[in-house]
Amino acid sequence: MLNFLPGPLLFVLSLTLLIINTVIWSSIICIGGLIKLLLPIAFLRTGIAHLMNRCMWSWACINGGILFLIAKIEWDIEGLEGLKKDGWYLLISNHLSGFDIAALTYVLRNNIPMLKFFLKKELLYVPFLGLGCWALDMPFMNRTSAKQLRKNPKLKGKDLETTRRSCEKFKSIPTSIINYVEGSRFTQEKKARQRSPYRYLLRPKAGGIAFTISAMGEQFTSLLNVTLVYPDSADNTLSEVMHGKVKRIVVRIESMPVPEVDDKQYFNDAECRAQFQRWLNGIWQQKDEQIHQILARYNSDQLITEETSSLAESR
Secondary structure, three states: OOOOOOHHHHHHHHHHHHHHHHHHHHHHHHHHHHHHHHOOOHHHHHHHHHHHHHHHHHHHHHHHHHHHHHOOOEEEEEOOOOOOOOOOEEEEEOOOOOOHHHHHHHHHOOOOOOEEEOEEHHHHHOOOHHHHHHHOOOOEEOOOOHHHHHHOHHHOOHHHHHHHHHHHOOOOOOOEEEEOOOOOOOOHHHHHHOOOOOOOOOOOOOHHHHHHHHHHHHHOOEEEEEEEEOOOOOOOHHHHHHOOOOOEEEEEEEEEOOOOOOHHHHHHOHHHHHHHHHHHHHHHHHHHHHHHHHHHHHHHHHHHHHHHHHHHHHO
């Protein structure tokens, strides 16, 4: 444990170790991706894909080791019971920081298949990271905006076709797909700008998850509703973790049935879309209250600890 070191020194150390860890494993994964691309036999490609997922598992484990080295973090996790490494899962989660992916891959690494993300096409060109994600068959999306659709109506349905082609790669290997339905990391500024009705969340967007369910919903074992909370992090969680300041991470996982989405009805029927959005809004309302209860409990515990410490010092 090196958390006795000054924060700036911990930051430099953790940044260096995280970069080295990411570069090493993403390089190995990229090589595996090129080999898989050249292999003509399907079961050999599947075998390489399993090996590359194991590399991602190693990356997540070493990230956990780096965390242990720089910070004394208490993990408060509920909901891992009943999850299976050989299942197919669709995850939805709130999004707080750039640290979320590392946290969730570490927490879930031994309970479900390694996480896959829908990524913006531009991320493909990020050194090491982009090629590594490509090699792991993570889907890169080029979402068509409403403005583009108005200019070219023929583009309607292209995003769904892209999603289906991407999801075809997941049918032979157990897979977990995560969708950050808020579309962006939470900040108070974004919350105010979109007039979010929630205290700790942005408005959820139903389109992405509807796309995924319509493409491969029958294959998912269940939908995992994940809530992530950093009770003692004020704002920039990633920086605070790397400075050794974050002491607690709370993860709540709720397994739910996967709703049915008929793509023809959903994308052509406004009421069907509204009904699905109401379902997602209800989950987000419950999540907002859950976060409130978690923060209230931890703030209460912190107050009791401070009062006990103050009383001990006064004696």
